[in-house]
Amino acid sequence: AQSVTQLGSHVSVSEGALVLLRCNYSSSVPPYLFWYVQYPNQGLQLLLKYTSAATLVKGINGFEAEFKKSETSFHLTKPSAHMSDAAEYFCAVTHNAGGTSYGKLTFGQGTILTVHP
Amino acid sequence: DTGVSQDPRHKITKRGQNVTFRCDPISEHNRLYWYRQTLGQGPEFLTYFQNEAQLEKSRLLSNRFSAERPKGSFSTLEIQRTEQGDSAMYLCASSVRGLREQFFGPGTRLTVL
Secondary structure, three states: OEEEEOOOOEEEEEOOOOEEEOOEEEEOOOOEEEEEEEOOOOOEEEEEEEOOOOOEEEOHHHOEEEEEOOOOEEEEEEOOOOHHHOEEEEEEEEOOOOOOOOOOOEEOOOEEEEEEO | OOOOEEEOOEEEEOOOOOEEEEEEOOOOOOEEEEEEEOOOOOOEEEEEEEOOEEEEEOOOOOOOEEEEOHHHOOEEEEEOOOOHHHOEEEEEEEEOOOOOOOEEOOOEEEEEO
């Protein structure tokens, strides 16, 4: 079984400040991890993914995340927040798309990021 | 536009009515997923197709729900005898076999009155 916990349903930062969104996962096999962003009334857009290559993953819009196996974490960061980063962010996990998982994603409950001017 | 498309974007219906949603995946993607997202929650897996075969269904998918993917192209999700608890955003995603990233459509927002 796999699960994702996102600590903090709401995060508020000032424009230009560091963004840190937390994600911890549980998986019985090596995971594949993703961060998606969702703007109001829209679908999900992939920010970045970890698929067992480099542990520090760079994504779009200046975001990056680091896979830490010992901490079962995959936190999302951005050095300097921009007003356009305000959205809801979802961490998701899957594993080997063979067997019975078929690559289905298990999502966290999401973190709403607010950016103040 | 070569992304995943969904139709309609919004659907308002009365309790007890049947509704059908359509998803058109990215053309070369053979894997197609349906998810449901309720307010304040992350998406939850409903069902998965590989080509035209429906290989997995979640326990969330009651017998009032049915999904098809004829000829392995577009997919439809039908809800019969809708209930207020069915109100949610229904998301479709597709991917290429061998890759894990899924590309999502804009979703269909269902409101059951």
